[in-house]
Amino acid sequence: MQEGSLEAPTRHPIAWQDEDFYDEEKLDAELRRVFDICHGCRRCFNLCDSFPRLFDLIDESETEMVEDLASEEFAPVIEACTLCDMCFMVKCPYVPPHEFDLDFPHLMLRARAIDHKKGNTGLADKQLAKTDRNGKLGTMMSEVVNWATKEGNGITRPLMEKVGGIDRKAFLPEYEETPLVNKAGAAIPAPNREAPNFGRKAAIYATCYGNFNDQTPGEAALKVLAHNGVSCRIEHPHCCGMPLLENGDLEGVAKSAEKVAEEFGELIDRGYDIVALTPSCALMLKFEWPLILPDNPAVQRLAEHSYDLSQYVVMLAKDKGLAPVPEMASKVGIHFACHSRAQNIGPQAMEMLKHIPGAEPSIVERCSGHGGKWGIMKDNFDIAVKMARPVIRNLKKADPDYIVTECPLAGPHLKQVMEMADGDAAPDRVGHPIEILAKAYGF
Known part of the structure; x- marks a missing residue:
């Protein structure tokens, strides 16, 4: 049974243009209010690393009380949030319209917005966020860039780790020659x-x-x-x-x-x-x-x-039906990505693959551990690998012919963790579910 509020979660507009939004004393008070509620509930202990960090922080303090923690101790909790929205969407019983009015991801976002406004966003974070610029440069010089970012490159990857904090072991996506x-x-x-x-x-x-x-x-x-x-x-x-x-x-x-x-x-x-x-x-x-x-x-x-x-x-398919799909007897393990779940539309990939005669899709609802750029950073990569292992274990229970995910970052990450554990037993690709439907059509 899915956990969560009895009523559908609702969200408030983000008041980022209001002066109060950036008031650090008001932020601190709200962090303490929310952290105290989370401390008393602990339903989200297994979703991401934010909550274990928070609960360890409280449990290891002298009084085990949020009110006695120093404000600077909150930084690791805020940093670990990947904005996956899973606590808000599927776990937290106190989201609006509940009177506690708790929105943990958007509170972490507010904390980061204040930090960003103060000029504390790191150089690597700023540069990695320029995805269009990086993409244009990457495609223009794809051969050189792909060589430089390849895991195992003993020249460039240690330098990237030292300067940018990107773990030398983490998979980084290749660039195509043409957009x-x-x-x-x-x-x-x-x-x-x-x-x-x-x-x-x-x-x-x-x-x-x-x-x-x-x-x-x-x-x-x-x-x-x-x-x-x-x-x-x-x-x-x-x-x-x-x-x-x-x-x-x-x-x-x-x-x-x-x-x-x-x-x-x-x-x-x-x-x-x-x-x-x-x-x-x-x-x-x-x-x-x-x-x-x-x-x-x-x-x-x-x-x-x-x-x-x-x-x-x-x-x-529901509107006028799909063009007839040829039979394809295959077991397909689907990783239900966090941002697919956060759209509150149900497991659409699962429904889509059910239209393939003979296909047997099964689904795993759990974070891959990648979390945007979070999982490639040196401070987080080992945790990201650890978080991926139960996902892989559950996906493999059905002995699938294919493993897919709608998240393009989760796919290579899951594949890499499988290679680290199983070597040749890892699939050639963990792609998008649409690729399985295309394959069934014979494309």
């Missing part, structure tokens, strides 16, 4: 005019990762949607700002939201649905942006017309 949006024009298949959903149009939001790094989900999505009669185009106006959100740079996120909402607004006017390849980006479009810019009608409208990729395919 997906630049090569998709000739590659986008024509819609199948005999398919049941012909007449529907989708603008695929490539996202930074799908545009510059792993293009396989995007290519699979284009083929699957076109085969089902959807006229597609691939777009990447700008990064969604999730890496900036992790840094507490709310002004930067707002600028990203305004830019993307304006460009996608023109496509919405022309009848396009907006479909994000990455769950984190879908979460930003649908939920975080409207809370950051609640008075921006373009942002609100984009949220109403945005879909997660798996959600969109399931919607097509």
Whole structure:
């Protein structure tokens, strides 16, 4: 049975433009109020490293009371939050509309926003958050960059660890030679005019990762949607700002939201649905942006017309049905990514793969441990590996032919941890569930 409040969680707009939001005394008082509630509940002890750090901090103190802790002791708790939203969405019984009005992730976000405003965001965090710039440079010099970032490179990786704090053992994504949006024009298949959903149009939001790094989900999505009669185009106006959100740079996120909402607004006017390849980006479009810019009608409208990729395919299936899917007898282990769960739309990847005759999908709802850039940092990598192990153990119980996840960062991380434990027994790829549907169609 799923834990949580008896009523659906609701969220308040983020008051990042108010002076009180950055008042450090008021933040400290709210941290202590919330931490005291968490200390008395402890339901979230196994979600991420924030809560074990908090509970150890309290238990190891002289009085075991939150009120007696020094404010500077809270920093490790705040740093460990990956903004996965799982405590808010599935665990905490005290989220709004409960009178305790507890939103742990957005409180951690507020703390980071104050830190960011004071100029305390580290150089590595700032540079890693410039994903569009990094992607453009990475694709321009892909051969050199991929050599430099390859784990096992004894020249560059120790230097990256020393200067940037990135663990030398952590997998870093490779860059493609050409961004997906630049090569998709000739590659986008024509819609199948005999398919049941012909007449529907989708603008695929490539996202930074799908545009510059792993293009396989995007290519699979284009083929699957076109085969089902959807006229597609691939777009990447700008990064969604999730890496900036992790840094507490709310002004930067707002600028990203305004830019993307304006460009996608023109496509919405022309009848396009907006479909994000990455769950984190879908979460930003649908939920975080409207809370950051609640008075921006373009942002609100984009949220109403945005879909997660798996959600969109399931919607097509419910609307007019999918084009017939050939039988493919396979067991598929699905890692239900945190930002897929946080969208509050249910296990859409599971529903999508049920449309493949003969397929046997099974699902594991647990954090992979990667958490955006959190898991690649030297201080966190070993913890990220530890968190991935029970996910892998549960995925393997069904002896799957394929393992998939909607999170493009979780996939390589799970694969790497499997390689560390099992070597040759690890799968060649842990990709997006859309790739399995594309494979069933014969693409």
